[in-house]
Amino acid sequence: xxxxxxxxxxxxxxxxxxxxxxxxxxxxxxxxxxxxxxxxxxxxxxxxxxxxxxxxxxxxxxxxxxxxxxxxxxxxxxxxxxxxxxxxxxxxxxxxxxxxxxxxxxxxxxxxxxxxxxxxxxxxxxxxxxxxxxxxxxxxxxxxxxxxxxxxxxxxxxxxxxxxxxxxxxxxxxxxxxxxxxxxxxxxxxxxxxxxxxxxxxxxxxxxxxxxxxxxxxxxxxxxxxxxxxxxxxxxxxxxxxxxxxxxxxxxxxxxxxxxxxxxxxxxxxxxxxxxxxxxxxxxxxxxxxxxxxxxxxxxxxxxxxxxxxxxxxxxxxxxxxxxxxxxxxxxxxxxxxxxxxxxxxxxxxxxxxxxxxxxxxxxxxxxxxxxxxxxxxxxxxxxxxxxxxxxxxxxxxxxxxxxxxxxxxxxxxxxxxxxxxxxxxxxxxxxxxxxxxxxxxxxxxxxxxxxxxxxxxxxxxxxxxxxxxxxxxxxxxxxxxx
Amino acid sequence: xxxxxxxxxxxxxxxxxxxxxxxxxxxxxxxxxxxxxxxxxxxxxxxxxxxxxxxxxxxxxxxxxxxxxxxxxxxxxxxxxxxxxxxxxxxxxxxxxxxxxxxxxxxxxxxxxxxxxxxxxxxxxxxxxxxxxxxxxxxxxxxxxxxxxxxxxxxxxxxxxxxxxxxxxxxxxxxxxxxxxxxxxxxxxxxxxxxxxxxxxxxxxxxxxxxxxxxxxxxxxxxxxxxxxxxxxxxxxxxxxxxxxxxxxxxxxxxxxxxxxxxxxxxxxxxxxxxxxxxxxxxxxxxxxxxxxxxxxxxxxxxxxxxxxxxxxxxxxxxxxxxxxxxxxxxxxxxxxxxxxxxxxxxxxxxxxxxxxxxxxxxxxxxxxxxxxxxxxxxxxxxxxxxxxxxxxxxxxxxxxxxxxxxxxxxxxxxxxxxxxxxxxxxxxxxxxxxxxxxxxxxxxxxxxxxxxxxxxxxxxxxxxxxxxxxxxxxxxxxxxxxx
Ligand SMILES: [Zn+2]
Numbered sequence: 001x002x003x004x005x006x007x008x009x010x011x012x013x014x015x016x017x018x019x020x021x022x023x024x025x026x027x028x029x030x031x032x033x034x035x036x037x038x039x040x041x042x043x044x045x046x047x048x049x050x051x052x053x054x055x056x057x058x059x060x061x062x063x064x065x066x067x068x069x070x071x072x073x074x075x076x077x078x079x080x081x082x083x084x085x086x087x088x089x090x091x092x093x094x095x096x097x098x099x100x101x102x103x104x105x106x107x108x109x110x111x112x113x114x115x116x117x118x119x120x121x122x123x124x125x126x127x128x129x130x131x132x133x134x135x136x137x138x139x140x141x142x143x144x145x146x147x148x149x150x151x152x153x154x155x156x157x158x159x160x161x162x163x164x165x166x167x168x169x170x171x172x173x174x175x176x177x178x179x180x181x182x183x184x185x186x187x188x189x190x191x192x193x194x195x196x197x198x199x200x201x202x203x204x205x206x207x208x209x210x211x212x213x214x215x216x217x218x219x220x221x222x223x224x225x226x227x228x229x230x231x232x233x234x235x236x237x238x239x240x241x242x243x244x245x246x247x248x249x250x251x252x253x254x255x256x257x258x259x260x261x262x263x264x265x266x267x268x269x270x271x272x273x274x275x276x277x278x279x280x281x282x283x284x285x286x287x288x289x290x291x292x293x294x295x296x297x298x299x300x301x302x303x304x305x306x307x308x309x310x311x312x313x314x315x316x317x318x319x320x321x322x323x324x325x326x327x328x329x330x331x332x333x334x335x336x337x338x339x340x341x342x343x344x345x346x347x348x349x350x351x352x353x354x355x356x357x358x359x360x361x362x363x364x365x366x367x368x369x370x371x372x373x374x375x376x377x378x379x380x381x382x383x384x385x386x387x388x389x390x391x392x393x394x395x396x397x398x399x400x401x402x403x404x405x406x407x408x409x410x411x412x413x414x415x416x417x418x419x420x421x422x423x424x425x426x427x428x429x430x431x432x433x434x435x436x437x438x439x440x441x442x443x444x445x446x447x448x449x450x451x452x453x454x455x456x457x458x459x460x461x462x463x464x465x466x467x468x469x470x471x472x473x474x475x476x477x478x479x480x481x482x483x
Numbered sequence: 484x485x486x487x488x489x490x491x492x493x494x495x496x497x498x499x500x501x502x503x504x505x506x507x508x509x510x511x512x513x514x515x516x517x518x519x520x521x522x523x524x525x526x527x528x529x530x531x532x533x534x535x536x537x538x539x540x541x542x543x544x545x546x547x548x549x550x551x552x553x554x555x556x557x558x559x560x561x562x563x564x565x566x567x568x569x570x571x572x573x574x575x576x577x578x579x580x581x582x583x584x585x586x587x588x589x590x591x592x593x594x595x596x597x598x599x600x601x602x603x604x605x606x607x608x609x610x611x612x613x614x615x616x617x618x619x620x621x622x623x624x625x626x627x628x629x630x631x632x633x634x635x636x637x638x639x640x641x642x643x644x645x646x647x648x649x650x651x652x653x654x655x656x657x658x659x660x661x662x663x664x665x666x667x668x669x670x671x672x673x674x675x676x677x678x679x680x681x682x683x684x685x686x687x688x689x690x691x692x693x694x695x696x697x698x699x700x701x702x703x704x705x706x707x708x709x710x711x712x713x714x715x716x717x718x719x720x721x722x723x724x725x726x727x728x729x730x731x732x733x734x735x736x737x738x739x740x741x742x743x744x745x746x747x748x749x750x751x752x753x754x755x756x757x758x759x760x761x762x763x764x765x766x767x768x769x770x771x772x773x774x775x776x777x778x779x780x781x782x783x784x785x786x787x788x789x790x791x792x793x794x795x796x797x798x799x800x801x802x803x804x805x806x807x808x809x810x811x812x813x814x815x816x817x818x819x820x821x822x823x824x825x826x827x828x829x830x831x832x833x834x835x836x837x838x839x840x841x842x843x844x845x846x847x848x849x850x851x852x853x854x855x856x857x858x859x860x861x862x863x864x865x866x867x868x869x870x871x872x873x874x875x876x877x878x879x880x881x882x883x884x885x886x887x888x889x890x891x892x893x894x895x896x897x898x899x900x901x902x903x904x905x906x907x908x909x910x911x912x913x914x915x916x917x918x919x920x921x922x923x924x925x926x927x928x929x930x931x932x933x934x935x936x937x938x939x940x941x942x943x944x945x946x947x948x949x950x951x952x953x954x955x956x957x958x959x960x961x962x963x964x965x966x967x
Pocket of ligand 1: 020023024025036037038039040041042155
């Protein structure tokens with residue numbers, strides 16, 4: 001029997017705000033332990049939360065980017081459980097009136113793992129259940145004989161995105177998270193770095209015989225700290241569940257912990273998961289009416305990666321694969337848009353950016369915002385090739401020099417004497433010289449071997465030290481040979 | 484007249500005229516405390532040197548506010564930077580607040596001097612101050628009786644002239660009931676009138692901080708100093724405080740006084756009812772008009788209150804776990820055991836009872852039947868009041884069905900203790916303001932004060948003060964003092 005996996009994700013996203021969710025402490029990663037705390041985020045007796053509206057706006061912005069319905073009125077609730085990392089032993093969260101409901105995300109082809117591009121199912125749309133806002137917990141550190149808690153993270157804004165069980169494979173989950181991450185970066189909602197814990201993902205996964213409508217027993221897996229870790233954990237877990245069912249075993253609904261080093265999931269102890277959260281409305285906070293500011297947030301919705309890619313392909317004639325590479329990095333796509341601003345050969349720019357710029361940046365260990373070549377300067381380089389002043393292979397050479405020195409293209413071209421010869425008289429002379437010296441080839445051509453012209457073109461180019469305009473050489477030779 | 488006999492108004496005026504110094508006042512009150520405290524138990528702790536230092540600082544500068552140099556005591560559930568804040572609980576043993584409550588900031592801005600910290604029921608859970616783990620407070624009118632609670636220490640300290648006034652907190656009657664038992668004026672402001680920032684929460688949607696004072700004028704002065712919007716409390720209301728003192732003399736001609744039928748339908752002591760009815764006649768004589776009205780959902784108030792208040796308390800008190808501050812059980816094997824033992828050792832019986840009750844009513848399977856149901860009752864009670872205030876300006880009721888009861892009388896019977904708040908709870912559920920003042924005395928073994936409760940609409944404190952001011956003009960009960 002064949003089995004298929006059914007996967008739903010709960011994605012936690014740390015929001016990029018100046019301050020924490022319910023107090024004025026800085027929301028900052030990497031500060032010295034317990035230096036970003038106050039009575040509110042330490043849960044001291046008598047301290048009260050006040051909402052960070054910027055965080056609520058970011059959740060609404062995310063909802064708008066993902067096509068969710070934004071609640072006209074949302075509210076906060078208390079979710080109770082005891083945990084050393086949680087200062088109040090309840091978490092302020094949103095229970096029955098989350099900020100966003102519904103919506104979904106179309107997975108981008110480029111988001112699939114490189115080795116799984118063949119498994120891509122085009123246009124997969126993953127529906128969302130809801131997006132809500134809550135406060136993050138502190139972080140524990142365990143020493144030899146004691147534990148310590150750093151409360152810098154306690155009370156920072158955390159957004160939870162819950163998907164429908166629409167995902168069908170580890171690769172799809174990987175791709176969904178990658179596309180989602182890109183959307184979050186585009187919106188400036190989060191830095192979404194999973195390794196830094198800015199993006200965290202719990203997976204609900206079950207398997208069922210192909211064709212069966214009813215869902216199998218759901219297992220929750222936790223503790224993955226990279227998107228590829230999510231893929232590995234899911235692959236392991238699906239395999240485990242399938243084997244279990246094939247062997248006639250029964251699965252139990254449980255929470256399992258992914259152990260990256262062991263490459264396996266392990267059941268968590270019962271008391272770590274059996275919670276009755278006893279939700280009730282947070283009496284210290286008033287409900288939030290979203291209508292008052294939703295239009296302002298709507299104006300902040302950016303063009304999303306998929307739409308941008310389509311525009312690059314359709315309007316700027318960029319190849320599908322180049323467009324995919326460009327939009328995968330918002331800053332790179334921005335850079336590209338600046339470079340093509342006054343250029344007609346947008347495809348040429350895209351080629352240089354995707355092949356040459358990225359290669360040089362990679363070698364130099366730099367990001368696109370640190371590129372020594374300004375986007376306008378690259379545009380000027382492509383303008384030179386378009387005007388026929390240098391060949392495209394020369395352009396690549398010039399680009400390397402631009403990257404090395406930061407100098408302008410025209411300057412390098414002049415200095416190196418790279419300018420193409422496009423003077424018909426001069427090219428005619430060179431062609432005559434080559435035709436004279438290659439009588440046997442001329443005979444072959446006349447006998448019908450038109451391909452041999454290429455050989456002659458190459459010789460003319462060589463004679464011109466590469467400066468002749470190859471297109472003109474080709475045309476002149478054809479004319480002279482009467483082709 | 485001795486210094487400790489001053490009211491807040493008298494103390495403020497004499498300091499302003501430089502006839503006495505703030506230091507003199509603090510010394511007089513400290514002496515009074517030294518003399519009475521061993522028997523009374525109204526104060527939990529005080530720092531004489533710190534209070535004197537504050538007083539000297541006030542004496543060294545021109546008046547900075549209307550309460551300049553006036554010592555005021557605070558219930559021990561309010562945060563004062565650097566001071567203990569025990570809530571009369573073992574679990575907060577050794578905890579010093581690292582910040583000031585908003586009301587403390589505001590009192591300081593008004594020039595007040597912080598005198599000391601008053602006794603209370605543990606975490607404000609109780610109606611007799613007997614659940615304080617330190618000691619019970621005695622009623623200054625009869626040491627065999629309780630001062631009420633949970634702000635019993637504040638009420639006793641004011642009645643015994645250990646402090647000119649005190650702040651308390653009121654979740655279901657915790658200011659008004661002890662004020663009635665001790666013969667003070669006690670005010671629970673409209674929910675949101677006074678910032679709760681820095682008040683150790685019992686039930687967040689019901690708690691309000693308010694004054695206990697000798698007369699209505701003092702209560703008005705203190706309310707004015709502590710109320711107003713606070714960006715640190717999302718539930719505080721935007722209204723700036725009006726001139727409450729001016730309202731005292733505005734008279735009550737043509738005011739409609741509502742007498743809720745459900746509060747006068749038996750169940751209270753005959754002499755208490757007599758005192759209240761006599762007070763109504765005094766007010767009628769001053770030009771007001773009494774009408775009978777109905778608050779039909781009154782009988783469900785106590786039940787709804789104990790569901791909602793305990794539900795919120797079960798979450799509010801979850802933070803006392805020994806991880807960050809206060810008491811921690813010794814050598815726990817793991818976090819779970821640390822929680823269990825810290826809380827088992829740190830909380831008293833009444834607090835545990837309420838945490839368990841609150842946890843139960845929120846548990847899955849019971850949430851709808853209890854918590855949700857109680858929320859619906861609360862909505863109905865709020866509607867009762869809205870409809871009543873369409874017909875009248877204030878409501879008059881007894882504050883309690885009986886005068887102060889005896890120490891130990893109800894401590895073994897939680898239900899009887901809960902019913903001590905039967906007349907005060909609805910105002911908290913509705914969020915309206917209410918004031919208790921003395922409207923007479925009844926004879927038991929000793930003479931005991933009787934409280935008249937005046938309930939006003941949302942943000943209707945000015946009307947409360949009009950009625951209270953008029954009544955005090957026409958009576959002298961508030962001038963009676965225990966202990967000679
Ligand atoms: Zn903070």
